Every structure is written in structure tokens, then in C-alpha cells.
Amino acid sequence: MNPEVSASDIAVLRAQLGREPRGLVAIAARCACGNPTVVKTSPRLPDGTPFPTLYYLTHPGAVGAVSTLEAVGTMREMQARLGEDPALAAAYRAAHERYLEERVAIEDVPEISGISAGGMPDRVKCLHVLVGHALAAGPGVNPLGDEALALIAESWRPDRCTCAAIEE
Numbered sequence: 001m002n003p004e005v006s007a008s009d010i011a012v013l014r015a016q017l018g019r020e021p022r023g024l025v026a027i028a029a030r031c032a033c034g035n036p037t038v039v040k041t042s043p044r045l046p047d048g049t050p051f052p053t054l055y056y057l058t059h060p061g062a063v064g065a066v067s068t069l070e071a072v073g074t075m076r077e078m079q080a081r082l083g084e085d086p087a088l089a090a091a092y093r094a095a096h097e098r099y100l101e102e103r104v105a106i107e108d109v110p111e112i113s114g115i116s117a118g119g120m121p122d123r124v125k126c127l128h129v130l131v132g133h134a135l136a137a138g139p140g141v142n143p144l145g146d147e148a149l150a151l152i153a154e155s156w157r158p159d160r161c162t163c164a165a166i167e168e
């Protein structure tokens with residue numbers, strides 16, 4: 001495992017997820033306070049199961065805010081725009097390709113070859129995946145992840161710690 005993953009990271013992840021983190025490779029993004037917000041997960045879990053979601057959103061505040069966004073029909077609207085806006089569609093496809101490249105760099109798992117996550121490259125099926133990617137990669141890589149992150153900024157954002165409020 002990556003030496004930058006500490007015992008306290010593991011403890012925070014256990015509390016965030018309500019279980020042991022599986023296949024943990026690295027902490028891909030952190031809250032302003034240092035707590036993990038996104039984990040980088042091995043494309044093959046220790047029990048052998050292929051796992052396509054390279055960047056997994058763990059922060060309960062972020063997960064909850066994104067779930068609310070999914071519930072109001074944001075994905076349908078984004079999906080429709082992918083069909084109408086070639087520049088957006090191309091940027092989304094590039095995000096998909098980058099996701100796959102970064103995953104293959106860890107391990108090439110044939111069962112999920114060419115399959116990324118979240119509906120990429122031409123569908124929008126899970127905003128948690130897209131936000132996880134946007135947080136891990138930084139702005140300008142996953143356009144719909146960036147948009148979703150902007151849309152939840154009033155309730156959750158990575159530069160404003162709400163970890164204590166969530167633990168209570």
C-alpha cells in the first residue's frame with residue numbers, strides 16, 4: 001500500500017464507509033482537514049472481484065449532497081446535453097480514456113477492459129463516480145464531475161471542512 005496512507009486514514013475510512021476499505025491503493029483526494037474524501041481502489045479486489053470504480057467517493061457529506069443532486073434529475077439533463085454538445089461529449093470521452101489509463105497503470109483486468117464507471121463515455125449513470133473523479137483529478141478533467149461539484153458547493157465542498165458535523 002501507498003506509504004502516504006496512514007493508520008488514521010484507515011480509521012477515518014472505516015467510519016465513513018461503515019466497513020473496512022477494500023483494495024485501497026491510495027488516498028486520491030482529501031478534505032481541507034486532511035480526512036480522505038476519495039480513495040483510489042485496485043481494479044481487482046483482494047478476493048479477486050474486478051472493481052471498475054478506480055476513484056470512490058467516501059466522504060459522507062459529499063455522498064449525501066451528490067445523492068440529493070441525483071434525486072432532482074440532474075443526470076437526465078446532463079445525459080441530454082451529451083447528445084447535443086459535441087465539445088462536451090468529447091471532453092467526457094477524454095475523461096473516460098484518462099480514467100482507464102490510470103486504472104490500467106495499476107493492473108490490467110481483462111473482465112473490465114474498456115469499461116470505466118459512472119456511465120462514461122456516453123451515459124451519465126452515477127454522479128458519485130464523476131464527482132470522485134473530479135476531486136481526484138482536479139478541475140478540467142471530468143466536465144460533468146466538475147459541474148456536479150459546483151452544483152453541490154453550497155452543501156459540500158472540499159475546501160470547507162464539515163467532517164465534525166457529520167460525525168455527530
Ligand SMILES: [Zn+2]
Binds near residue numbers: 033160161162163164
Ligand atoms: Zn474535514
